[in-house]
Amino acid sequence: MIISPWRIADFRTLFTASILSQLGTNIGYVAVPLIAVSALDASPGQVGALATLSTVAFLLIGLPAGAWVDRMRHRRVLIAADLARAGLFASVPLAWWLGTLTLGQLYAVVLLNGCATVFFDVGSQSVLPRLVGRDGLVQANAAVMSLIAVGNVAGRSAGGGLVQVLTAPVAVAFTAASHLASALRLTAMRRTPAPPPPLPGRSTRLGAQVAEGVRHVFGNPELRALALTAALNNLGSQIVNTMLPVLFIRELGLPAGALGLFWAVGGAGLLLGARCARPVAVRLGYGRALGLVGLCSAPAGLLVPLFIDDGPGLWVAATGYLIAMFKTGMDNVLGVSLRQRMTPDSLLGRMNATFRCLLTGALAVGAAVAGLIGELVTVHTTLWVGGAFFAVAFLPVFLSPVRTRRELPERQVQDAVTSIT
Incomplete structure (x- = not known):
């Protein structure tokens, strides 16, 4: 019998802490680049560098972080990461009030915040199977993904509104407070157990453990396809999102609230995709749901670059963005559940870190590419490049064994996976 995750106190604690953390993250997502553009007169290349530094930590420490998390108690990791993020963001409004805020400080804050986020994301995804059990993963992941989507809608809308009414540095102060509240909430979670000892014959060296996680992901055709898609x-998402503040504020002269609302449309798409993931998978099969939804939504990515003014083009672009994010919401629920079910407990941290390194590394590359193209050509050319990546993203899953999978792996798959990694 599958127990609902909502009946598990520790899952409720993690979920409510994540509400606070997501709210702060999404307010900061809007406020930080707007500080750079409006208060510090950053160029498109500098905005791209800011976005790159916010995610490059996954490339720098993402893989060893997974091995470290597999050795640590997850509750401590989550609390420490939230406290670090609260302190970093609190430094921004403080420096602004003192008249000492610089672009260099923003660069340092987003880079170090990214390092803390590496540990928080890997830790939260790794502790989830221990809290709810593997049979409850789809329902739990749907709830978490829905939370992220609602955070995108509420947090980014609130971020745009706070920037417009109270200025961007004040909005960043709300980000700091949200992360602090999340850390305090996580103290109510029961102490997570010590990590399991390494299996007999397995190396305890950091490099060997990191390599084991990488082999587990890229040696499995289904996990490899999920990672590439x-x-x-x-x-594509990061290329588009990096240029949106420049497009809205500088080129079109729209208020910060309009940018927040546009990003909120994407959050609504994520929410719809997350809520539809389970019923669609039950009807079509897990793999077919991923493949067919990807195929049908592919053209939507090419609608986003049609954003050329604040008239009809805005509505066309918003529709494309909504559909693209709908696919992302479904992919996150079904893909995360699939990879968690295919990974033994002893490898969860390293598997999640390998995915996060690749996925968030793609964000860092996308931001750098966006800044470069935006600086050398035009903002709209940058949007077309991002839309093209949106359109082809479904292909690795569609052309892989994932497309034929009807059910999640059974428990005995864990033993098989353990024996070959």
């Missing part, structure tokens, strides 16, 4: 999707 998600990376391409993130690449």
